[in-house]
Amino acid sequence: MSSSETEKYVYIDALGSREGQPITLKGWVTFRRDSKGIVFLGLRDGSGFAQTVVTQDQVSEETFALASELALENSVVVHGVVVRNERMNEMEVAVSGLELIQAGPEYPISRKAHGVEFLMDQRHLWLRSQKQWAMMRLRNRIVFAIHRFFQERGFLQLDPPIFTGNAVEGTTTLFETDFYGEPAYLSQSGQLYGEALALAHGKIYTFGPTFRAEKSKTRRHLSEFWMIEPEMAFYDLDRNMDLIEDFIVFVTQDVLEGCAKELAILERNLAPLQNVQKPFPRVTYEDAVSIIRGEKEVDGRNSLAVMQQDLDELKQQIAENTADIARREEAIATGSLKKGEINFNRSRIDQLIATNKELEEKTGNIPQWLESARNFPRGEDFGGSDETVLTRLFDRPVMVYRWPAAIKAFYMKRDPEHPEYVKGVDLLAPEGYGEIVGGAEREDNLDLLLHRIEEHKLPVEAFQWYLDLRRYGSVPHAGFGLGLERLVTWMAGTRHIREAIPFPRAYGRLRP
RNA sequence: UCCUCAGUAGCUCAGUUGGUUAGAGCGGCGGACUGUUAAUCCGUAGGUCGUAGGUUCAAGUCCUACCUGGGGAGCCA
Numbered sequence: 001m002s003s004s005e006t007e008k009y010v011y012i013d014a015l016g017s018r019e020g021q022p023i024t025l026k027g028w029v030t031f032r033r034d035s036k037g038i039v040f041l042g043l044r045d046g047s048g049f050a051q052t053v054v055t056q057d058q059v060s061e062e063t064f065a066l067a068s069e070l071a072l073e074n075s076v077v078v079h080g081v082v083v084r085n086e087r088m089n090e091m092e093v094a095v096s097g098l099e100l101i102q103a104g105p106e107y108p109i110s111r112k113a114h115g116v117e118f119l120m121d122q123r124h125l126w127l128r129s130q131k132q133w134a135m136m137r138l139r140n141r142i143v144f145a146i147h148r149f150f151q152e153r154g155f156l157q158l159d160p161p162i163f164t165g166n167a168v169e170g171t172t173t174l175f176e177t178d179f180y181g182e183p184a185y186l187s188q189s190g191q192l193y194g195e196a197l198a199l200a201h202g203k204i205y206t207f208g209p210t211f212r213a214e215k216s217k218t219r220r221h222l223s224e225f226w227m228i229e230p231e232m233a234f235y236d237l238d239r240n241m242d243l244i245e246d247f248i249v250f251v252t253q254d255v256l257e258g259c260a261k262e263l264a265i266l267e268r269n270l271a272p273l274q275n276v277q278k279p280f281p282r283v284t285y286e287d288a289v290s291i292i293r294g295e296k297e298v299d300g301r302n303s304l305a306v307m308q309q310d311l312d313e314l315k316q317q318i319a320e321n322t323a324d325i326a327r328r329e330e331a332i333a334t335g336s337l338k339k340g341e342i343n344f345n346r347s348r349i350d351q352l353i354a355t356n357k358e359l360e361e362k363t364g365n366i367p368q369w370l371e372s373a374r375n376f377p378r379g380e381d382f383g384g385s386d387e388t389v390l391t392r393l394f395d396r397p398v399m400v401y402r403w404p405a406a407i408k409a410f411y412m413k414r415d416p417e418h419p420e421y422v423k424g425v426d427l428l429a430p431e432g433y434g435e436i437v438g439g440a441e442r443e444d445n446l447d448l449l450l451h452r453i454e455e456h457k458l459p460v461e462a463f464q465w466y467l468d469l470r471r472y473g474s475v476p477h478a479g480f481g482l483g484l485e486r487l488v489t490w491m492a493g494t495r496h497i498r499e500a501i502p503f504p505r506a507y508g509r510l511r512p
Numbered sequence: 513u514c515c516u517c518a519g520u521a522g523c524u525c526a527g528u529u530g531g532u533u534a535g536a537g538c539g540g541c542g543g544a545c546u547g548u549u550a551a552u553c554c555g556u557a558g559g560u561c562g563u564a565g566g567u568u569c570a571a572g573u574c575c576u577a578c579c580u581g582g583g584g585a586g587c588c589a
Contacts (some may be wrong), residue, residue, distance in 0.1 A: 037546040057529030
């Protein structure tokens with residue numbers, strides 16, 4: 001062990017400023033590649049990933065033997081000197097000594113492709129891998145940005161209860177539990193409590209877990225997710241939309257500034273995020289329907305025509321990939337390639353096949369989307385594909401407002417000038433990510449609200465406390481709900497919401 | 513709840529109109545190679561084909577039910 005007195009314990013993310021210095025790292029092995037007389041060890045320590053190099057003629061026999069035996073995810077202490085790897089323009093560590101903290105059996109997750117089910121079963125370990133690491137850091141940054149945005153604007157974060165005594169919008173989507181012998185439900189929204197808090201503190205936001213017992217198996221749903229719900233006294237729908245816009249712009253810019261490394265690891269295309277600038281298009285529900293149905297153009301572009309064009313491009317891409325696959329298979333079949341080249345081509349073929357599978361799924365979907373968009377029934381809520389068709393025509397998030405009252409919640413305020421509509425708003429993210437925010441100005445008139453509760457056949461008794469908010473100094477107020485994991489998924493550019501939360505809970509997934 | 517696709521080695525998959533003893537790549541292990549980045553070479557171990565029935569001389573392959581998972585609908589953030 002050659003641990004000098006001057007060497008310091010450091011984290012990998014601090015290596016950049018320590019070139020030439022002796023240091024000690026503690027972490028886990030992420031890969032090992034060895035050749036005669038030299039071993040490359042990948043190391044991660046939570047703060048980042050780095051390569052360390054063990055050269056036989058520079059370390060003791062024991063150290064070199066240990067380096068040659070290390071396996072994935074063995075925990076180790078590494079002593080060495082920080083040097084610049086000129087080829088990669090990255091810092092690496094020239095190892096002088098190694099200590100094994102713990103070895104173990106073969107690590108289940110290899111550095112190769114795995115299926116979703118396998119990885120989800122290994123979620124507790126999968127979190128260690130680079131993309132998942134980047135995703136969780138992105139999530140953390142977003143959470144911090146959300147707090148910063150609201151705190152800097154005088155909002156208080158206050159928590160609603162998680163056990164609730166009554167079902168706000170029917171019991172079918174709620175998890176029932178036993179609360180000292182009385183049925184209680186896990187909260188599906190903190191909004192009603194948020195309203196009470198807003199009338200006490202002016203501007204508040206809640207930030208907590210939310211539970212929905214919907215048996216959804218889609219890439220946009222979780223049974224347990226985190227929701228941010230600001231609520232503001234004296235805000236109308238317009239101010240609410242202004243706030244949503246400022247909020248999304250703030251968080252997006254903060255992520256671009258603070259998570260460049262993470263976004264690079266996630267291979268995120270930055271253009272759609274860089275486009276997130278004020279103002280967002282604001283489209284009424286009725287106009288949105290016209291756009292979806294292809295009856296109204298946006299900047300001279302027709303939704304159905306654009307989707308048709310996308311479909312043609314997809315088909316062309318598939319044809320190109322298929323040709324590429326054929327070329328590579330032919331090259332392998334000639335038998336003149338080296339084994340390495342064969343492996344490389346096989347690996348490329350696998351990738352192309354996987355890509356084509358995805359593209360074919362899309363090409364199969366688009367005709368149905370077009371059909372459903374063309375015949376969209378005015379007055380109904382949008383489906384996932386309708387959101388995609390609509391947002392396709394814009395380069396940034398779209399706000400759809402003034403919704404038909406019949407398809408929205410009882411507490412939304414009617415638009416006085418358009419009594420069949422409510423002053424609600426949904427924010428739809430681009431790139432097919434869909435709804436990430438739902439908000440509204442709330443009904444502040446006692447009689448009207450009471451009427452709505454009765455219309456929706458909800459138990460008035462349970463809402464007496466809520467009605468008190470309209471009895472004593474009722475004021476116009478508004479708020480919205482943001483699904484954290486949906487936001488993280490979109491920012492990360494990831495296909496599935498389950499990767500946006502450390503331990504997802506969804507239909508069919510309770511462990512680990 | 514409904515529609516749809518799938519379950520074969522530790523992982524990712526192939527397996528022809530049902531036909532001998534079930535295959536590959538990766539990973540593991542053993543060995544070779546002094547700068548590797550999922551691309552080197554040689555060798556090696558590894559399987560109750562999701563479960564239970566059925567059809568058949570013969571089932572990984574066909575039929576039925578169930579289980580588990582993927583994608584989607586509904587509902588939503």
